Amino acid sequence: MRMSELSATTVTPVPTLKFYLREHLLHAGERTSPNQSQYDETHVERVRLVRALLEVGGLSVAQAATVIGVLTDDSIPLSSVFGVAQRAVTMPAPLTRESRGDGAARIAELCERRGWTVYPNNPGLALAARVVDTYAELGVDVITEAVLEPYAEAADLVAGADLAAVAAAPSEAGMTTVVAVGTVLGDALFAGLRRIAQEAESFRRFPLPEGTPAPGTTYTDEDC
Amino acid sequence: MRMSELSATTVTPVPTLKFYLREHLLHAGERTSPNQSQYDETHVERVRLVRALLEVGGLSVAQAATVIGVLTDDSIPLSSVFGVAQRAVTMPAPLTRESRGDGAARIAELCERRGWTVYPNNPGLALAARVVDTYAELGVDVITEAVLEPYAEAADLVAGADLAAVAAAPSEAGMTTVVAVGTVLGDALFAGLRRIAQEAESFRRFPLPEGTPAPGTTYTDEDC
DNA sequence: CGACTATAGACAGTGACACTATCGATAGTG
DNA sequence: CACTATCGATAGTGTCACTGTCTATAGTCG
Known part of the structure:
Protein backbone atom coordinates (compact mmCIF):
# COMPACT_ATOMS: atom_id res chain seq x y z
CA MET A 1 0.00 0.00 0.00
CA ARG A 2 1.37 3.40 -0.93
CA MET A 3 0.90 6.55 1.00
CA SER A 4 -1.91 7.79 -1.21
CA GLU A 5 -3.82 4.58 -0.57
CA LEU A 6 -3.21 4.84 3.16
CA SER A 7 -4.47 8.38 2.93
CA ALA A 8 -7.59 7.29 1.08
CA THR A 9 -8.52 4.40 3.37
CA THR A 10 -8.01 6.43 6.54
CA VAL A 11 -9.58 9.62 5.16
CA THR A 12 -6.51 11.52 6.26
CA PRO A 13 -4.61 13.96 4.02
CA VAL A 14 -1.16 12.92 2.90
CA PRO A 15 0.54 15.93 4.54
CA THR A 16 -1.07 14.95 7.81
CA LEU A 17 0.28 11.43 7.51
CA LYS A 18 3.72 12.88 6.87
CA PHE A 19 3.28 15.00 9.95
CA TYR A 20 2.35 11.93 11.99
CA LEU A 21 5.45 10.19 10.67
CA ARG A 22 7.60 13.11 11.76
CA GLU A 23 6.00 13.14 15.21
CA HIS A 24 6.43 9.39 15.61
CA LEU A 25 2.71 8.84 15.90
CA LEU A 26 3.00 6.60 12.87
CA HIS A 27 5.77 4.11 12.27
CA ALA A 28 7.67 4.31 9.01
CA GLY A 29 6.71 2.04 6.15
CA GLU A 30 8.96 -0.55 4.66
CA ARG A 31 11.40 1.12 2.29
CA THR A 32 11.47 -0.26 -1.22
CA SER A 33 13.71 2.49 -2.56
CA PRO A 34 15.16 5.78 -1.33
CA ASN A 35 11.88 7.55 -1.85
CA GLN A 36 9.28 4.84 -1.75
CA SER A 37 7.75 2.95 1.14
CA GLN A 38 5.13 0.30 1.56
CA TYR A 39 2.45 0.62 4.20
CA ASP A 40 0.23 -2.15 5.47
CA GLU A 41 -2.71 -2.87 7.71
CA THR A 42 -0.77 -1.97 10.83
CA HIS A 43 -0.45 1.56 9.49
CA VAL A 44 -4.16 1.79 8.83
CA GLU A 45 -4.92 0.67 12.37
CA ARG A 46 -2.36 3.04 13.79
CA VAL A 47 -3.82 6.03 11.99
CA ARG A 48 -7.26 5.09 13.26
CA LEU A 49 -5.87 4.85 16.77
CA VAL A 50 -4.16 8.21 16.47
CA ARG A 51 -7.30 9.91 15.26
CA ALA A 52 -9.30 8.27 18.07
CA LEU A 53 -6.85 9.52 20.67
CA LEU A 54 -6.76 13.02 19.19
CA GLU A 55 -10.40 13.53 18.27
CA VAL A 56 -12.39 11.44 20.71
CA MET B 1 -11.00 47.97 44.15
CA ARG B 2 -8.92 48.97 41.17
CA MET B 3 -7.77 46.67 38.46
CA SER B 4 -4.30 46.28 39.92
CA GLU B 5 -5.81 45.12 43.19
CA LEU B 6 -8.10 42.70 41.37
CA SER B 7 -5.05 41.45 39.55
CA ALA B 8 -3.15 40.98 42.81
CA THR B 9 -5.90 39.17 44.70
CA THR B 10 -6.67 36.80 41.82
CA VAL B 11 -3.02 36.27 40.84
CA THR B 12 -3.93 37.11 37.27
CA PRO B 13 -1.99 39.59 35.12
CA VAL B 14 -3.72 42.84 34.25
CA PRO B 15 -3.55 42.22 30.47
CA THR B 16 -5.29 38.92 31.04
CA LEU B 17 -8.06 40.62 32.97
CA LYS B 18 -8.46 43.08 30.13
CA PHE B 19 -8.66 40.15 27.77
CA TYR B 20 -11.37 38.54 29.90
CA LEU B 21 -13.27 41.84 29.85
CA ARG B 22 -13.08 41.92 26.06
CA GLU B 23 -14.27 38.33 25.80
CA HIS B 24 -17.15 38.93 28.22
CA LEU B 25 -15.83 36.39 30.68
CA LEU B 26 -15.66 39.22 33.22
CA HIS B 27 -18.31 41.88 33.66
CA ALA B 28 -17.22 45.52 33.51
CA GLY B 29 -16.54 47.38 36.71
CA GLU B 30 -18.49 50.39 37.81
CA ARG B 31 -17.27 53.44 35.95
CA THR B 32 -16.15 56.33 38.11
CA SER B 33 -14.70 58.30 35.23
CA PRO B 34 -13.96 57.76 31.55
CA ASN B 35 -10.89 55.76 32.32
CA GLN B 36 -11.45 54.44 35.81
CA SER B 37 -13.59 51.62 37.11
CA GLN B 38 -14.24 50.07 40.45
CA TYR B 39 -14.25 46.30 40.89
CA ASP B 40 -15.67 44.40 43.81
CA GLU B 41 -15.97 40.94 45.30
CA THR B 42 -18.16 39.73 42.44
CA HIS B 43 -15.27 40.33 40.08
CA VAL B 44 -12.90 38.39 42.29
CA GLU B 45 -15.30 35.45 42.36
CA ARG B 46 -15.84 35.66 38.65
CA VAL B 47 -12.15 35.54 37.88
CA ARG B 48 -11.80 32.53 40.13
CA LEU B 49 -14.68 30.86 38.31
CA VAL B 50 -13.17 31.63 34.94
CA ARG B 51 -9.81 30.21 35.90
CA ALA B 52 -11.49 27.11 37.32
CA LEU B 53 -13.40 26.56 34.09
CA LEU B 54 -10.33 27.11 31.94
CA GLU B 55 -7.65 25.35 33.98
CA VAL B 56 -9.45 22.60 35.86
C1' DC C 1 1.52 72.29 40.89
C1' DG C 2 4.19 68.65 38.99
C1' DA C 3 6.39 64.19 38.70
C1' DC C 4 4.92 59.60 38.70
C1' DT C 5 2.18 55.67 38.43
C1' DA C 6 -2.33 53.53 37.05
C1' DT C 7 -6.06 53.05 33.94
C1' DA C 8 -9.25 52.35 29.81
C1' DG C 9 -9.45 51.14 25.29
C1' DA C 10 -7.64 49.90 20.90
C1' DC C 11 -4.71 47.14 18.40
C1' DA C 12 -0.70 44.59 17.29
C1' DG C 13 2.40 40.88 18.60
C1' DT C 14 3.73 36.18 20.66
C1' DG C 15 4.25 31.36 21.32
C1' DA C 16 2.23 26.95 21.18
C1' DC C 17 -0.07 23.78 18.42
C1' DA C 18 -1.87 20.98 14.65
C1' DC C 19 -1.63 20.80 10.64
C1' DT C 20 -0.75 22.32 5.41
C1' DA C 21 1.88 23.83 1.39
C1' DT C 22 5.90 23.97 -1.47
C1' DC C 23 10.11 22.28 -3.37
C1' DG C 24 13.67 19.43 -5.49
C1' DA C 25 15.12 15.05 -6.54
C1' DT C 26 13.81 10.70 -7.64
C1' DA C 27 10.57 6.50 -8.68
C1' DG C 28 6.96 4.01 -10.75
C1' DT C 29 3.42 3.79 -14.77
C1' DG C 30 0.97 3.85 -19.18
C1' DC D 1 9.01 9.52 -21.94
C1' DA D 2 5.46 12.33 -20.27
C1' DC D 3 3.13 12.30 -15.96
C1' DT D 4 1.84 11.46 -11.50
C1' DA D 5 3.46 9.92 -6.85
C1' DT D 6 6.70 9.90 -3.25
C1' DC D 7 10.32 11.25 0.19
C1' DG D 8 12.37 14.48 3.11
C1' DA D 9 13.12 19.03 4.42
C1' DT D 10 11.55 23.42 5.19
C1' DA D 11 8.43 26.97 5.57
C1' DG D 12 3.80 28.73 6.01
C1' DT D 13 -1.23 28.89 7.95
C1' DG D 14 -4.99 29.47 11.13
C1' DT D 15 -6.48 29.23 15.77
C1' DC D 16 -6.12 30.16 20.43
C1' DA D 17 -5.01 32.32 24.74
C1' DC D 18 -2.90 35.48 26.08
C1' DT D 19 0.74 39.58 26.21
C1' DG D 20 2.73 43.97 24.95
C1' DT D 21 2.48 48.71 23.32
C1' DC D 22 0.38 53.08 22.74
C1' DT D 23 -2.37 57.27 23.77
C1' DA D 24 -4.98 60.05 26.52
C1' DT D 25 -6.53 60.70 30.83
C1' DA D 26 -6.93 60.06 36.13
C1' DG D 27 -5.43 59.63 40.77
C1' DT D 28 -1.61 60.37 44.24
C1' DC D 29 2.21 62.06 46.65
C1' DG D 30 5.56 65.71 47.82
Missing part, protein backbone atom coordinates in the same frame (compact mmCIF):
# COMPACT_ATOMS: atom_id res chain seq x y z
CA GLY A 57 -9.89 11.39 23.55
CA GLY A 58 -8.95 15.01 23.07
CA LEU A 59 -5.25 14.32 23.57
CA SER A 60 -2.51 16.51 22.21
CA VAL A 61 -0.08 15.09 19.68
CA ALA A 62 2.57 14.86 22.39
CA GLN A 63 0.24 12.97 24.74
CA ALA A 64 -0.81 10.63 21.94
CA ALA A 65 2.83 9.98 21.13
CA THR A 66 3.44 8.97 24.73
CA VAL A 67 0.49 6.60 24.74
CA ILE A 68 1.63 5.07 21.49
CA GLY A 69 5.10 4.74 22.89
CA VAL A 70 3.64 2.63 25.67
CA LEU A 71 1.93 0.36 23.18
CA THR A 72 5.08 -0.02 21.13
CA ASP A 73 7.61 -0.48 23.90
CA ASP A 74 7.75 -4.15 24.84
CA SER A 75 9.98 -3.43 27.81
CA ILE A 76 7.19 -1.76 29.75
CA PRO A 77 5.53 -4.35 31.99
CA LEU A 78 1.77 -4.59 31.86
CA SER A 79 1.55 -3.48 35.46
CA SER A 80 3.09 -0.15 34.51
CA VAL A 81 0.99 0.48 31.46
CA PHE A 82 -1.91 1.86 33.47
CA GLY A 83 0.32 4.31 35.25
CA VAL A 84 2.08 5.49 32.13
CA ALA A 85 -1.16 5.82 30.20
CA GLN A 86 -2.83 7.65 33.06
CA ARG A 87 0.04 10.06 33.41
CA ALA A 88 0.17 10.67 29.67
CA VAL A 89 -3.53 11.39 29.51
CA THR A 90 -4.10 13.41 32.65
CA MET A 91 -3.46 17.01 31.90
CA PRO A 92 -0.45 18.08 33.87
CA ALA A 93 -0.80 21.84 33.90
CA PRO A 94 -3.48 22.21 36.55
CA LEU A 95 -1.60 19.94 38.90
CA THR A 96 1.55 21.99 39.05
CA ARG A 97 0.35 24.68 41.38
CA GLU A 98 0.31 23.03 44.76
CA SER A 99 -3.05 22.90 46.39
CA ARG A 100 -3.72 25.40 49.09
CA GLY A 101 -6.76 23.64 50.48
CA ASP A 102 -7.45 20.42 52.25
CA GLY A 103 -8.44 18.62 49.08
CA ALA A 104 -5.48 16.26 49.26
CA ALA A 105 -6.37 15.32 52.81
CA ARG A 106 -10.02 14.77 51.89
CA ILE A 107 -9.08 12.50 49.02
CA ALA A 108 -6.56 10.62 51.15
CA GLU A 109 -9.24 10.08 53.74
CA LEU A 110 -11.59 8.84 51.04
CA CYS A 111 -8.97 6.39 49.81
CA GLU A 112 -8.49 5.05 53.30
CA ARG A 113 -12.21 4.69 53.84
CA ARG A 114 -12.61 2.72 50.65
CA GLY A 115 -9.48 0.68 51.07
CA TRP A 116 -7.92 2.13 47.95
CA THR A 117 -4.21 1.53 48.07
CA VAL A 118 -2.29 3.52 45.49
CA TYR A 119 1.09 5.02 44.88
CA PRO A 120 1.28 8.61 46.05
CA ASN A 121 2.21 9.76 42.56
CA ASN A 122 -1.00 8.46 41.04
CA PRO A 123 -2.14 11.41 38.92
CA GLY A 124 -5.73 10.90 40.05
CA LEU A 125 -4.82 11.92 43.59
CA ALA A 126 -3.59 15.33 42.55
CA LEU A 127 -6.38 15.79 40.03
CA ALA A 128 -9.16 14.93 42.46
CA ALA A 129 -7.57 17.03 45.20
CA ARG A 130 -7.29 19.96 42.84
CA VAL A 131 -10.95 19.68 41.90
CA VAL A 132 -12.05 19.52 45.53
CA ASP A 133 -9.96 22.60 46.29
CA THR A 134 -11.42 24.38 43.31
CA TYR A 135 -14.96 23.76 44.50
CA ALA A 136 -13.97 25.20 47.87
CA GLU A 137 -12.31 28.25 46.33
CA LEU A 138 -15.46 28.93 44.36
CA GLY A 139 -17.48 28.86 47.54
CA VAL A 140 -19.54 25.98 46.18
CA ASP A 141 -19.35 23.66 49.14
CA VAL A 142 -21.25 20.77 47.68
CA ILE A 143 -18.41 18.30 47.98
CA THR A 144 -19.73 16.60 51.07
CA GLU A 145 -19.58 12.93 51.92
CA ALA A 146 -22.98 12.65 50.29
CA VAL A 147 -21.37 13.57 46.98
CA LEU A 148 -17.93 12.05 47.32
CA GLU A 149 -19.23 8.64 48.34
CA PRO A 150 -21.39 8.06 45.26
CA TYR A 151 -18.60 9.35 43.06
CA ALA A 152 -16.17 6.95 44.71
CA GLU A 153 -18.60 4.06 44.46
CA ALA A 154 -19.09 4.89 40.79
CA ALA A 155 -15.34 5.02 40.27
CA ASP A 156 -15.06 1.58 41.80
CA LEU A 157 -17.73 0.22 39.50
CA VAL A 158 -16.08 1.67 36.42
CA ALA A 159 -12.61 0.59 37.48
CA GLY A 160 -13.92 -2.92 38.06
CA ALA A 161 -15.33 -3.00 34.55
CA ASP A 162 -12.10 -1.54 33.16
CA LEU A 163 -9.95 -4.19 34.79
CA ALA A 164 -12.33 -6.97 33.82
CA ALA A 165 -12.09 -5.81 30.22
CA VAL A 166 -8.32 -5.85 30.44
CA ALA A 167 -8.27 -9.29 31.98
CA ALA A 168 -10.52 -10.57 29.21
CA ALA A 169 -8.10 -9.54 26.48
CA PRO A 170 -6.62 -12.55 24.70
CA SER A 171 -2.96 -11.58 24.65
CA GLU A 172 -0.67 -9.35 26.64
CA ALA A 173 -0.36 -7.05 23.65
CA GLY A 174 -4.15 -6.93 23.56
CA MET A 175 -4.23 -6.08 27.24
CA THR A 176 -1.84 -3.21 26.69
CA THR A 177 -4.02 -1.83 23.94
CA VAL A 178 -7.15 -2.15 26.02
CA VAL A 179 -5.49 -0.33 28.89
CA ALA A 180 -4.25 2.53 26.75
CA VAL A 181 -7.39 2.92 24.69
CA GLY A 182 -9.67 2.35 27.66
CA THR A 183 -7.93 4.92 29.80
CA VAL A 184 -8.51 7.54 27.14
CA LEU A 185 -11.90 6.59 25.76
CA GLY A 186 -13.35 5.50 29.09
CA ASP A 187 -13.33 9.07 30.34
CA ALA A 188 -15.28 10.17 27.31
CA LEU A 189 -17.71 7.26 27.50
CA PHE A 190 -18.48 7.97 31.11
CA ALA A 191 -18.86 11.68 30.46
CA GLY A 192 -21.45 10.91 27.81
CA LEU A 193 -23.37 8.51 29.99
CA ARG A 194 -23.24 10.99 32.86
CA ARG A 195 -24.88 13.66 30.69
CA ILE A 196 -27.66 11.24 29.79
CA ALA A 197 -28.18 10.10 33.35
CA GLN A 198 -28.17 13.69 34.59
CA GLU A 199 -30.98 14.64 32.29
CA ALA A 200 -32.96 11.51 33.10
CA GLU A 201 -32.47 12.04 36.81
CA SER A 202 -33.41 15.68 36.41
CA PHE A 203 -36.74 14.63 34.89
CA ARG A 204 -37.31 12.27 37.80
CA ARG A 205 -36.64 14.91 40.42
CA PHE A 206 -38.17 17.89 38.71
CA PRO A 207 -41.03 16.55 36.59
CA LEU A 208 -42.02 18.75 33.74
CA PRO A 209 -45.03 20.96 34.33
CA GLU A 210 -48.11 19.93 32.42
CA GLY A 211 -46.53 21.83 29.52
CA THR A 212 -45.54 19.31 26.92
CA PRO A 213 -41.88 19.39 25.91
CA ALA A 214 -41.82 15.74 26.89
CA PRO A 215 -38.80 13.95 25.57
CA GLY A 216 -39.84 11.60 22.85
CA THR A 217 -38.35 8.24 22.33
CA THR A 218 -34.81 7.99 23.53
CA TYR A 219 -33.37 6.34 20.53
CA THR A 220 -33.35 9.06 17.96
CA ASP A 221 -29.84 9.64 16.74
CA GLU A 222 -30.76 12.56 14.54
CA ASP A 223 -29.48 15.73 16.13
CA CYS A 224 -28.59 18.58 13.91
CA GLY B 57 -12.36 22.14 33.51
CA GLY B 58 -10.22 22.50 30.41
CA LEU B 59 -12.77 24.62 28.63
CA SER B 60 -11.94 27.04 25.86
CA VAL B 61 -12.59 30.72 26.36
CA ALA B 62 -15.62 30.50 24.11
CA GLN B 63 -17.06 27.56 26.08
CA ALA B 64 -16.43 29.34 29.36
CA ALA B 65 -18.18 32.42 28.01
CA THR B 66 -21.22 30.30 27.19
CA VAL B 67 -21.29 28.77 30.66
CA ILE B 68 -20.96 32.18 32.25
CA GLY B 69 -23.71 33.46 30.03
CA VAL B 70 -25.97 30.79 31.49
CA LEU B 71 -25.16 31.91 35.00
CA THR B 72 -25.78 35.53 34.16
CA ASP B 73 -28.93 35.20 32.13
CA ASP B 74 -31.92 35.21 34.45
CA SER B 75 -34.27 34.35 31.64
CA ILE B 76 -32.94 30.81 31.35
CA PRO B 77 -35.09 28.50 33.46
CA LEU B 78 -33.32 26.19 35.85
CA SER B 79 -34.58 23.20 33.95
CA SER B 80 -32.61 24.33 30.91
CA VAL B 81 -29.39 25.13 32.69
CA PHE B 82 -28.23 21.53 32.63
CA GLY B 83 -28.79 21.24 28.94
CA VAL B 84 -27.10 24.50 28.09
CA ALA B 85 -24.14 23.78 30.35
CA GLN B 86 -23.79 20.26 29.00
CA ARG B 87 -23.86 21.48 25.44
CA ALA B 88 -21.37 24.22 26.18
CA VAL B 89 -18.97 21.82 27.81
CA THR B 90 -19.21 18.78 25.57
CA MET B 91 -16.74 19.14 22.79
CA PRO B 92 -18.66 19.44 19.56
CA ALA B 93 -16.04 18.56 17.00
CA PRO B 94 -16.01 14.78 17.38
CA LEU B 95 -19.76 14.67 17.14
CA THR B 96 -20.05 16.25 13.75
CA ARG B 97 -19.09 13.26 11.69
CA GLU B 98 -22.11 11.04 11.80
CA SER B 99 -21.48 7.67 13.30
CA ARG B 100 -21.07 4.81 10.91
CA GLY B 101 -21.49 2.11 13.50
CA ASP B 102 -24.27 0.88 15.70
CA GLY B 103 -23.12 2.92 18.67
CA ALA B 104 -26.21 5.09 18.65
CA ALA B 105 -28.43 2.03 18.67
CA ARG B 106 -26.45 0.44 21.49
CA ILE B 107 -26.73 3.57 23.59
CA ALA B 108 -30.43 3.92 22.82
CA GLU B 109 -30.93 0.34 23.89
CA LEU B 110 -29.02 1.02 27.07
CA CYS B 111 -31.20 4.04 27.79
CA GLU B 112 -34.32 1.98 27.34
CA ARG B 113 -33.03 -0.76 29.56
CA ARG B 114 -32.26 1.68 32.34
CA GLY B 115 -35.38 3.73 31.92
CA TRP B 116 -33.42 6.82 30.98
CA THR B 117 -35.73 9.23 29.24
CA VAL B 118 -33.89 12.06 27.54
CA TYR B 119 -34.26 14.47 24.67
CA PRO B 120 -32.69 13.13 21.51
CA ASN B 121 -30.40 16.14 21.31
CA ASN B 122 -28.75 15.39 24.65
CA PRO B 123 -25.07 15.72 23.82
CA GLY B 124 -24.25 12.67 25.88
CA LEU B 125 -26.08 10.45 23.41
CA ALA B 126 -23.89 11.46 20.52
CA LEU B 127 -20.76 11.45 22.62
CA ALA B 128 -21.33 7.98 24.05
CA ALA B 129 -22.34 6.63 20.65
CA ARG B 130 -19.21 8.07 19.11
CA VAL B 131 -17.04 6.45 21.74
CA VAL B 132 -18.69 3.07 21.27
CA ASP B 133 -18.19 3.35 17.52
CA THR B 134 -14.58 4.34 18.04
CA TYR B 135 -13.90 1.26 20.15
CA ALA B 136 -15.42 -0.84 17.38
CA GLU B 137 -13.38 0.87 14.67
CA LEU B 138 -10.24 0.18 16.65
CA GLY B 139 -11.12 -3.48 16.80
CA VAL B 140 -11.15 -3.32 20.59
CA ASP B 141 -14.46 -5.02 21.17
CA VAL B 142 -14.54 -4.70 24.94
CA ILE B 143 -17.72 -2.67 25.01
CA THR B 144 -19.96 -5.52 25.98
CA GLU B 145 -22.90 -5.48 28.32
CA ALA B 146 -20.46 -6.41 31.07
CA VAL B 147 -18.75 -3.08 30.57
CA LEU B 148 -21.65 -0.84 29.59
CA GLU B 149 -23.79 -1.88 32.54
CA PRO B 150 -21.31 -0.89 35.26
CA TYR B 151 -20.59 2.34 33.43
CA ALA B 152 -24.31 3.08 33.27
CA GLU B 153 -24.84 2.17 36.89
CA ALA B 154 -21.94 4.44 37.80
CA ALA B 155 -23.41 7.24 35.71
CA ASP B 156 -26.68 6.84 37.60
CA LEU B 157 -24.89 7.05 40.92
CA VAL B 158 -23.00 10.17 39.94
CA ALA B 159 -26.04 11.82 38.39
CA GLY B 160 -28.01 11.10 41.55
CA ALA B 161 -25.32 12.82 43.61
CA ASP B 162 -25.19 15.70 41.14
CA LEU B 163 -28.92 16.33 41.31
CA ALA B 164 -28.96 15.96 45.08
CA ALA B 165 -26.26 18.60 45.31
CA VAL B 166 -28.27 20.88 43.08
CA ALA B 167 -31.43 20.35 45.08
CA ALA B 168 -29.53 21.15 48.28
CA ALA B 169 -28.50 24.59 47.05
CA PRO B 170 -30.15 27.36 49.04
CA SER B 171 -31.30 29.62 46.22
CA GLU B 172 -32.16 29.26 42.58
CA ALA B 173 -29.08 31.30 41.71
CA GLY B 174 -27.05 28.89 43.82
CA MET B 175 -28.61 25.96 41.99
CA THR B 176 -27.63 27.46 38.67
CA THR B 177 -24.06 27.86 39.82
CA VAL B 178 -23.92 24.32 41.16
CA VAL B 179 -25.24 22.98 37.88
CA ALA B 180 -22.75 24.88 35.75
CA VAL B 181 -19.75 24.31 37.97
CA GLY B 182 -20.70 20.73 38.71
CA THR B 183 -21.14 19.84 35.07
CA VAL B 184 -17.61 21.00 34.35
CA LEU B 185 -15.75 19.98 37.48
CA GLY B 186 -17.66 16.76 38.00
CA ASP B 187 -16.08 15.25 34.91
CA ALA B 188 -12.63 16.07 36.24
CA LEU B 189 -13.43 14.83 39.73
CA PHE B 190 -14.66 11.52 38.43
CA ALA B 191 -11.70 11.16 36.12
CA GLY B 192 -9.37 11.58 39.07
CA LEU B 193 -11.23 9.09 41.23
CA ARG B 194 -11.34 6.64 38.35
CA ARG B 195 -7.55 6.77 38.03
CA ILE B 196 -7.22 6.03 41.74
CA ALA B 197 -9.76 3.22 41.69
CA GLN B 198 -8.14 1.72 38.59
CA GLU B 199 -4.80 1.45 40.29
CA ALA B 200 -6.32 0.08 43.48
CA GLU B 201 -8.35 -2.45 41.54
CA SER B 202 -5.30 -3.35 39.51
CA PHE B 203 -3.45 -4.22 42.71
CA ARG B 204 -6.36 -6.35 43.83
CA ARG B 205 -6.52 -8.28 40.59
CA PHE B 206 -2.84 -8.51 39.84
CA PRO B 207 -1.07 -8.57 43.20
CA LEU B 208 2.50 -7.45 43.08
CA PRO B 209 5.09 -10.19 42.97
CA GLU B 210 7.03 -10.59 46.16
CA GLY B 211 9.17 -7.76 44.82
CA THR B 212 8.56 -4.75 46.95
CA PRO B 213 7.36 -1.69 45.13
CA ALA B 214 4.39 -1.76 47.50
CA PRO B 215 2.49 1.47 47.54
CA GLY B 216 3.06 3.20 50.83
CA THR B 217 0.41 5.08 52.65
CA THR B 218 -2.19 6.51 50.42
CA TYR B 219 -2.23 9.96 51.89
CA THR B 220 1.02 11.40 50.72
CA ASP B 221 0.39 14.52 48.75
CA GLU B 222 4.00 15.11 47.86
CA ASP B 223 4.50 14.33 44.21
CA CYS B 224 7.08 16.26 42.35
